[in-house]
Amino acid sequence: MSEIDVVAVDGSASVQRPPAEVRYADELRRLAAADEGPRPPGWVLSLTAARRFIVGDQDAGISRKFVGDPSLIDRALVSLATSRGLMLVGEPGTAKSLLSELLAAAVSGVSTLTIQGGAATTEDQIRYSWNYALLVAEGPSTRSLVRAPLLRGMAEGRTVRFEEITRCPLEVQDSLLSPLSDRVLAIPELTGPDAMVFARDGFNVIATANTRDRGVNEMSAALKRRFNFETVFPIPDLQTELALVEAEAGALLRRSGVTAPPRRDVLEVLVTTFRELRTGRTARGDAMDRLTAVMSTAEAVSVAHAVGLRGWFLRGEAGTAADLVSCLAGTAAKDSPEDLAKLRRYLEQQVSWRPGDQWRALHAARHQLPG
Numbered sequence: 084m085s086e087i088d089v090v091a092v093d094g095s096a097s098v099q100r101p102p103a104e105v106r107y108a109d110e111l112r113r114l115a116a117a118d119e120g121p122r123p124p125g126w127v128l129s130l131t132a133a134r135r136f137i138v139g140d141q142d143a144g145i146s147r148k149f150v151g152d153p154s155l156i157d158r159a160l161v162s163l164a165t166s167r168g169l170m171l172v173g174e175p176g177t178a179k180s181l182l183s184e185l186l187a188a189a190v191s192g193v194s195t196l197t198i199q200g201g202a203a204t205t206e207d208q209i210r211y212s213w214n215y216a217l218l219v220a221e222g223p224s225t226r227s228l229v230r231a232p233l234l235r236g237m238a239e240g241r242t243v244r245f246e247e248i249t250r251c252p253l254e255v256q257d258s259l260l261s262p263l264s265d266r267v268l269a270i271p272e273l274t275g276p277d278a279m280v281f282a283r284d285g286f287n288v289i290a291t292a293n294t295r296d297r298g299v300n301e302m303s304a305a306l307k308r309r310f311n312f313e314t315v316f317p318i319p320d321l322q323t324e325l326a327l328v329e330a331e332a333g334a335l336l337r338r339s340g341v342t343a344p345p346r347r348d349v350l351e352v353l354v355t356t357f358r359e360l361r362t363g364r365t366a367r368g369d370a371m372d373r374l375t376a377v378m379s380t381a382e383a384v385s386v387a388h389a390v391g392l393r394g395w396f397l398r399g400e401a402g403t404a405a406d407l408v409s410c411l412a413g414t415a416a417k418d419s420p421e422d423l424a425k426l427r428r429y430l431e432q433q434v435s436w437r438p439g440d441q442w443r444a445l446h447a448a449r450h451q452l453p454g
């Protein structure tokens with residue numbers, strides 16, 4: 084057996100991204116132990132403790148996990164305590180999924196009751212299906228029933244996450260209607276009390292939808308009415324976004340075995356570039372072409388990760404703005420060849436006038452752009 088097989092078989096390779104309740108198990112434990120606030124029925128934390136888990140509390144050693152307006156978190160938590168679901172909408176890469184994961188972990192202690200929406204999502208994947216061997220042998224029973232996240236969330240009184248809900252066919256989306264309004268799910272194949280699953284306290288749904296895909300305006304009015312909508316906006320200021328990218332990319336690089344932390348001056352160039360290509364305006368106020376590709380904070384984090392990997396594994400150092408050029412192409416030139424031309428123009432025209440070694444390195448490396 085090769086070495087690779089051994090790693091795969093004995094399970095010693097570590098999990099790439101454990102769920103929030105595992106990543107922050109210690110913080111959740113400490114928050115619960117010190118939590119004296121009133122808890123909505125079925126919640127594992129009070130509203131104020133759940134909020135601190137997400138926005139952070141330096142004195143108590145709780146890290147800030149979501150950067151943004153704390154009043155958004157309050158509104159989201161209040162929504163979850165009502166009988167309406169929570170719908171997080173916004174541009175791609177604005178941390179809607181992350182926020183939904185953190186909310187579920189804070190409210191229910193579990194963020195893994197998740198339905199991934201897509202064109203091929205079926206009602207079975209949302210509600211329930213059957214173990215066919217048992218179904219044939221014993222007929223429909225609670226033993227042959229395979230519970231999908233919605234049914235489990237209702238029966239256990241937990242938060243269910245529905246990612247990218249608008250990418251599902253409309254009739255599939257509508258299977259949420261009676262669980263959300265009547266708080267009950269019928270299983271007509273079973274008889275007696277098992278044929279109705281009534282939602283327990285603590286059950287609710289957090290859905291996410293991004294504004295670039297099939298829109299929320301295509302959702303049925305009936306379903307829309309059962310959600311409170313909250314928009315998640317991109318991070319407004321450079322310094323906050325820079326700090327987030329530095330922290331997130333630093334953590335990713337450590338996990339990838341890179342011991343050199345990302346350079347601050349390189350990240351400054353990277354985040355500035357992303358913000359300008361995203362908004363179509365330079366730091367000194369000039370209008371320029373914005374890209375059609377998504378230039379979100381999430382993308383900035385993954386490009387910063389790639390820059391660090393290039394520097395480290397190719398040359399044994401932290402990575403420079405020259406590495407940024409090669410890494411940018413794969414992110415920025417996804418949607419259209421025009422984006423590549425716009426990026427080239429940006430590197431030609433908007434980089435050389437800025438002071439600093441890293442801006443100079445970026446300009447000098449512009450010819451490395453493919454194509």
Ligand SMILES: Nc1ncnc2c1ncn2[C@@H]1O[C@H](COP(=O)(O)OP(=O)(O)OP(=O)(O)O)[C@@H](O)[C@H]1O
Pocket residue numbers: 148149150151174175176177178179180181182291292293318327331380381382384
């Ligand atoms: N405001 C923010 N707070 C914390 N992290 C953020 C923020 N904005 C972006 N990020 C970064 O983006 C990553 C999360 O992106 P996520 O996948 O949750 O975005 P999304 O809005 O769900 O995107 P999509 O619409 O493509 O599904 C985080 O891991 C973090 O690195």
Ligand SMILES: [Mg+2]
Pocket residue numbers: 179180181246291
């Ligand atoms: Mg998402």
